[in-house]
Amino acid sequence: MPRARGGMSVRIACVGGGPGGLFLATLIKRARPEHEVVVFERNGADDTFGFGVVFSDRTLDGIHDADPVLRHALAEHGRHWDEIEVRIKGERLRCGGNGMAALSRRTLLALLQERAREAGAELRFGTEAQLDDLDGFDLIVACDGANSRIRQRYAEIFEPSAETATAKFIWLGTDYQFDGLTFIHERGPHGVFAVHGYPISDKVGTFIVETDEASWRAAGLDGFDPAQPPGVSDLKSRDYLQELFGERIDGHQLLVNNSRWASFHTRRARRWRHANVVLLGDAAHTAHFSVGSGTKMAMEDAIALSAALETHPGDLDAALAAYEATARPAVDRIQDAARPSLSWWEHFGAYHDAFEPWQFAFHFMSRSITAGRLRRRAPEFVDATLREWQRRHGAPPLHTPLRVGDHLLPGRVLAGPPEWATPVAAPQDERDVAAIVAAVPDGGAVAVHGGTPLTRTLVSERVRFGRGLPAILVDDDLDTDAALTVILSGRADLVASATATSEMNDAPTAR
Numbered sequence: 001m002p003r004a005r006g007g008m009s010v011r012i013a014c015v016g017g018g019p020g021g022l023f024l025a026t027l028i029k030r031a032r033p034e035h036e037v038v039v040f041e042r043n044g045a046d047d048t049f050g051f052g053v054v055f056s057d058r059t060l061d062g063i064h065d066a067d068p069v070l071r072h073a074l075a076e077h078g079r080h081w082d083e084i085e086v087r088i089k090g091e092r093l094r095c096g097g098n099g100m101a102a103l104s105r106r107t108l109l110a111l112l113q114e115r116a117r118e119a120g121a122e123l124r125f126g127t128e129a130q131l132d133d134l135d136g137f138d139l140i141v142a143c144d145g146a147n148s149r150i151r152q153r154y155a156e157i158f159e160p161s162a163e164t165a166t167a168k169f170i171w172l173g174t175d176y177q178f179d180g181l182t183f184i185h186e187r188g189p190h191g192v193f194a195v196h197g198y199p200i201s202d203k204v205g206t207f208i209v210e211t212d213e214a215s216w217r218a219a220g221l222d223g224f225d226p227a228q229p230p231g232v233s234d235l236k237s238r239d240y241l242q243e244l245f246g247e248r249i250d251g252h253q254l255l256v257n258n259s260r261w262a263s264f265h266t267r268r269a270r271r272w273r274h275a276n277v278v279l280l281g282d283a284a285h286t287a288h289f290s291v292g293s294g295t296k297m298a299m300e301d302a303i304a305l306s307a308a309l310e311t312h313p314g315d316l317d318a319a320l321a322a323y324e325a326t327a328r329p330a331v332d333r334i335q336d337a338a339r340p341s342l343s344w345w346e347h348f349g350a351y352h353d354a355f356e357p358w359q360f361a362f363h364f365m366s367r368s369i370t371a372g373r374l375r376r377r378a379p380e381f382v383d384a385t386l387r388e389w390q391r392r393h394g395a396p397p398l399h400t401p402l403r404v405g406d407h408l409l410p411g412r413v414l415a416g417p418p419e420w421a422t423p424v425a426a427p428q429d430e431r432d433v434a435a436i437v438a439a440v441p442d443g444g445a446v447a448v449h450g451g452t453p454l455t456r457t458l459v460s461e462r463v464r465f466g467r468g469l470p471a472i473l474v475d476d477d478l479d480t481d482a483a484l485t486v487i488l489s490g491r492a493d494l495v496a497s498a499t500a501t502s503e504m505n506d507a508p509t510a511r
């Protein structure tokens, strides 16, 4: 194990000049000007894919405290908003309390490059770095992105894994001006398509389109030759989407920048370090872009690594262990939160067809948060959803009667699964959901238990929408807030929960 020399100059190679590598170089050089930090970037200084990056206000304190570069970049060049808008079936639903900001990735990278250079890091563009060329460095940071070659080179040590989403996405831009984060859902002649759009400057917005594989193939969008060299965009897809969404963006243009369809890969690595090589940013982990956290995670890794090098001068092994111990828990939390969000995007076509706009928007907004927590952020949105339910059903969600066959139930919460429902065990693995739902017998209600919270919900939804059967979600740990979220969002018709039942029995009754 090479050892960093305490108090002496250490030579550090950052392989990759994305947000992770550049921020790391800045932080290390600012703290330790005597260290030598070289950033190797195979592309030119202003070649970049995609259009913008979005950040949630709530999550940026750590980054702003470490260095104001992002705060200044967002304030001077970015756009800020508070509401999310969902457009579907001719309606626009808005949900507040979602403070976010975005800016162009190119602008962010230019500012991070400037900052790193000012701090004294050496930036070598147009330079593809290979591990074998980096012998003289004490520390090699693999910040070489989601397809990290360094991670692959030591795959038997890092043990990387990748889960591939079934949905397809393409990253475009537009000269249409969005007010803030906007989701546009459209059922076209070949299937469902949805846009994640947001402004990144006063001229351009990001326009990411998602669809399912069947719609993608039906629309003939699978014809692009992926062997085309980087930089070549899929113009046929651009034209198709321009036509499909043209009216929704007032005839404005869609823009391309190395834009082609892909499936999102959620990546993890069992280990992040080996001798003097360490993974950082997308090379170590990715989380679905719908939670807008990839750049933030890469920058937070950089903070953790530079702090660990400071805390353990002269002991690289201890520093890298401390880095991993600090950075991993936050990454795990984000990846856990991203899972239901990614799943939502894998199934949005079914929700599009099953729900009216008010319930569709609530289902979307509650994909990884309960009604109670969402209400603290966006009381008007949740209250409007509750009013809409009450208008249709004449009672609050958990107290809305339901007839299932011969059984007239006074409300939506049961103490346990009733004997008249068919018990169905949800699988551990999402890939087995379809087979389990297909095996459910026709007629009668279904009580879904077991599996994971996500697979239970998916089985329940598919039983409701796909099979047209009443679904009972069985989970003794669901409290009344979680039970309300399940019913109001249409994820199940009933819940069976010991916790929710006792909370409802203990609640003071209105006189």
Ligand SMILES: Cc1cc2nc3c(=O)[nH]c(=O)nc-3n(C[C@H](O)[C@H](O)[C@H](O)COP(=O)(O)OP(=O)(O)OC[C@H]3O[C@@H](n4cnc5c(N)ncnc54)[C@H](O)[C@@H]3O)c2cc1C
Pocket: 015, 016, 017, 018, 019, 020, 021, 040, 041, 042, 043, 050, 052, 053, 054, 055, 127, 128, 129, 130, 143, 144, 145, 146, 149, 169, 170, 171, 208, 280, 281, 282, 283, 289, 292, 293, 294, 295, 296, 298
């Ligand atoms: C469609 C989509 C939308 C996204 N939207 C958001 C968003 O809104 N908000 C957000 O925070 N994140 C978003 N992300 C994620 C974000 O882009 C990444 O998480 C972030 O860029 C990770 O930074 P990084 O520095 O780890 O890697 P990267 O930004 O990927 O940088 C890695 C760099 O390494 C270089 N490189 C690779 N190998 C070598 C080599 N051998 N030698 C030299 N250079 C090399 C590459 O050219 C690249 O510049 C999105 C991702 C996708 C796919």
